[in-house]
Amino acid sequence: MSALTWAVAAVVTDDAGRVLLCQQGRGTRRYALPGGRLRPAEDPVRAALRDIRAETGWDIELIDLVGIYHLSVPPGEAAAGRAGPLPDVLVHVFRARTAGVGPAGDPPPGCRLSWHSPDALPEVVTPLTRVAVTDATAGRSGVLRDVPCGPGTVASAPLPAARPAEDGRPARSLRP
Helix, strand or coil: CCCEEEEEEEEEECCCCCEEEEEECCCCCCEECCEEECCCCCCHHHHHHHHHHHHHCCCEEEEEEEEEEEEECCCCCCCCCCCCCCCEEEEEEEEEEECCCCCCCCCCCCEEEEEECCCCCCCCECHHHHHHHHHHHCCCCCEEEEEECCCCCCECCCCCCCCCCCCCCCCCCCCC
């Protein structure tokens, strides 16, 4: 495992059940869940509330933790122009809903927000987005997943669903 980064994201839904996604940058960038990195000595709940408000302008209510997702880059793969390996990332993904009828503020430039049906996500989404939306809309909680992410990796089809535990506990999966 390389350097480790802690992050948060949320599957934010509105009253119609649509999912809020952010398309970063210009051109044909991938869509992703809103979120960000934890600051030093910050807990994941506070980081999620802060980062999602800052990125989207929406105040949200966290419902529960969908799961913890380990994003890793396969050995030997690095981003163009990068001297060393990309960090592994552990992402706490929450299930959340909007609080209020509209955003409480304006999102910063560079994030194009849009609402999507969970069954009809854009073709180009991050691997984490695809699998976390699938888990969240299936009602899963406490999921543990490894999600391979490398330069240019795009999830254009649903990943396999976590198998329910035989004892009735929440589904868990450590496979991609």
